[in-house]
Amino acid sequence: MKNIVISLLGERGVSVVDMAQLVVELQKQYLPVTMEIAIENIEKVLDKREVQNALMTGIQLDKLTEKDLVEEPLRTILKRDDSLYGIDEILALSITNIYGSIGFTNFGYLDKVKPGIIGRLNDEKEAQVNTFLDDLIAGVVAAACSRMAHSYADNRL
């Protein structure tokens, strides 16, 4: 199942490395993090069934919206990534939640500042519907940061 999710992400333009780069960026001032450790933490997050389900569901909605298979008025809301539509944030936070509440801060920051792959997904919104995807990626990255912080405190990093 993890492999299905990773190839689904690839199909939409996101790699494990893209996400790991954001983990390094966010955590390097606090923890001795390498790309290798960041990749391992992203992979562990993607192992979780709840994470896989959130990613599959959100990306499916993006794709069905792209194909005009979603009914109005939801279609228009999703196409323009309406700022008052919050279901994308809800799915993303269900990912972050799994590693506890310390990830909320990183999630919000990523969603506001849109660094790296999250900004690129946001920029390409003309070509592809990324309403769910950009938030979900922020959720996965924030979860990986939380996981790493807990592991470090437990001397398991």
Added chain:
Amino acid sequence: MKNIVISLLGERGVSVVDMAQLVVELQKQYLPVTMEIAIENIEKVLDKREVQNALMTGIQLDKLTEKDLVEEPLRTILKRDDSLYGIDEILALSITNIYGSIGFTNFGYLDKVKPGIIGRLNDEKEAQVNTFLDDLIAGVVAAACSRMAHSYADNRL
């Protein structure tokens, strides 16, 4: 928008009265609740944009699953309402949340015991995909109960 959501619910077999009956059932031992008050509270919950978005999104996923427009492996997960798939609960709780955390208990109880319309939706799962719908209805009913309890305490019931 509320009217769109109410007619979408109707199309899937759920009326405001069905939901209000559950509110009366759950609250009658605690509060002086009539069907009229229960209906008013369900209507107020359906006024909220976040509630409308959760309902439209979940029902859309049920309908697209029914039409085989959702890709595998998500399609099978949604068709059989897999007990380890929790995105339906997540959308439902985002509804309940809007009236605070006191609704969680009623949500869980409704989802476990499946009284009234929730049980009927569950029984007709052969004919129609209700993976999201039954949880969403439990979320709306639990939210209406919370709203009513807050109003009663504020002498606004």
Added chain:
Amino acid sequence: MKNIVISLLGERGVSVVDMAQLVVELQKQYLPVTMEIAIENIEKVLDKREVQNALMTGIQLDKLTEKDLVEEPLRTILKRDDSLYGIDEILALSITNIYGSIGFTNFGYLDKVKPGIIGRLNDEKEAQVNTFLDDLIAGVVAAACSRMAHSYADNRL
């Protein structure tokens, strides 16, 4: 830290076995669960830092309320376990959340029906402030049920 939390629970009248009994009760119709497996799952939940923090914080508030060290009007709200006070449910759900959203249903059911140790905690509310404790125990039991269901599906039970 886990041992500190377990002895704190013991001090308030709750054992790992009390919680495991509820896990068996809730899951026996779905999964081949023994007391041994249930205890192991409760222990794994209690290993999580976020769970330990929620338990320590909630029990501390119960104890400080008992000693009249909490200021008014919060003291009265906590002493009478006011039904419109939802911070206890919020802490409890932060425990359940860690194993995904499938635990919400069990949490709500436990909090409504109050079987076993949860009912006993509720009954002794004259003698001891259990405003947070009963919800937190429901949260831990629901989390252990979710953990077990995920493990079973992964052939790890």
Added chain:
Amino acid sequence: MKNIVISLLGERGVSVVDMAQLVVELQKQYLPVTMEIAIENIEKVLDKREVQNALMTGIQLDKLTEKDLVEEPLRTILKRDDSLYGIDEILALSITNIYGSIGFTNFGYLDKVKPGIIGRLNDEKEAQVNTFLDDLIAGVVAAACSRMAHSYADNRL
């Protein structure tokens, strides 16, 4: 009850105006917001019982920690605002949640960047325990931003 909460905030060094300034700062690029509108929105958020309960509970924990009335090991965790302790974020998000999930992003941003009063609370941590307070303020400000955005869309601003 709102007045009790406002004077509790004042006692800890936070005014409605401090919070309104952050609302203006965050929203001025999107909406025609004045200090008057921002103050009104903060006040409406503080009207909600769930918000009052979260504020009273969190501030009470800060004050009891200051007075060394919290037991170890929780006391040390709270005194140093341990980065792996997430109960403060959980209470804060229960505030933001009431106006839907669109507030999560602003909450995370405020908690990371710490502008205005949130930074001042963080700086004075030697003199006063603000473990809960800084997050709660971020939660209130994010909630007020969400409330305002919903009102604006409904032509009620």
